[in-house]
Amino acid sequence: MPADGPPHGSPLGPPVLPDGVAVRRAAREGRLTGHTSSLAPGFVQGNLAILPADLAGDFLRFCQRNPKPCPVLGISEPGSPRIPELGLDLDLRTDLPRYRVWRDGALAEEPTDIAHVWRDDLVAFVLGCSFTFEHALIEEGIPMRHVAQGRNVAMYRTSIACAPAGPFAGPMVVSMRPFSPAHAIRAVQVTTRFPGVHGAPVHLGHPHLIGIADLARPDYGDAVEVAPDEIPLFWACGVTPQAVIAAAKPPFAITHAPGSMLVTDVRNSALAVL
Structure with missing residues (x-):
């Protein structure tokens, strides 16, 4: 996109x-x-x-x-x-x-x-x-680069397999937001309070461990820079049904x-x- x-x-x-x-x-x-x-x-x-x-x-x-x-x-x-x-x-x-x-x-x-x-x-x-829990993060004073830059969040297909049902099966898609270590800890705490909108991250750091080869090339959305002192956090994403439907x-x-x-x-x- x-x-x-x-x-x-x-x-x-x-x-x-x-x-x-x-x-x-x-x-x-x-x-x-x-x-x-x-x-x-x-x-x-x-x-x-x-x-x-x-x-x-x-x-x-x-x-x-x-x-x-x-x-x-x-x-x-x-x-x-x-x-x-x-x-x-x-x-x-x-x-x-x-x-x-x-x-x-x-x-x-x-x-x-x-x-x-x-x-x-x-x-x-x-x-x-x-996007629902993003508002909660903003209220906590946790900056998000894609919001500041007016971009869509970066989203990636992963190697994490979803549990199948009937004809529907496929990889989980995740959204990524980079944070400083202190903000990353707080972001996990805040988003855990919102299980109805993906909840806590499914992975943090080391994107290759979940099948993401290049953070600069998202499958959906817009790429954002991840600074050397930042940790990328990955949340389960509602774009997953698109991968599954395909x-x-x-x-x-x-x-x-x-x-x-x-x-x-x-x-x-x-x-x-x-």
Whole structure:
């Protein structure tokens, strides 16, 4: 995925989007087509995976067996583009900045709405996203380089195998953020409080131990520098379903474009555990 820079739609920088309603409206109106990192601080963001109903049961089992990369926040009724508990006005066909449409496991298009491919048999899954715990890190005064630079977070396929379910199997995708040792310790402590949005890191340091050959070449998102005195921390990532769907090669599926999340009306604090 190419670098997005600041969310599209404003030549002077990111638009002011203080909550989920504002982000969804901007996406629906075509004013936001880039990533959602740092937008609507304090509101839960989610990854999206949409599959035909005959595959939904297998995918749900996959999520249940792999809760770190695939924590389920909401599931739609078949054919419905709405999940009211995540937002009363929410429309999954239009309210993400960008989508990915998959056919037989291959990426077919990256539209900014999916009304033209919506079907009555589709079931949508909204999965927890690390952008939620990023707000908690920012509140703790822990800097994140990709946020400061207006970039999407770096994401990598790993050698960590997910537990299979039906046709769904494949590698875990992780997101990476570099920190000083002191900030790395605090980041682990903070994110452990958010198991519904990936929780604590799955790995830290030594990326080659989880199959990452070059941090400068992420599979998704944008590369960020890792300084010699910093430790890269790796969290399970909700882009994992994209790798799994590509491997399973279902006839039809839809996901979010990496970094372009569904922003809900749920508060981050609702997902925190003491």
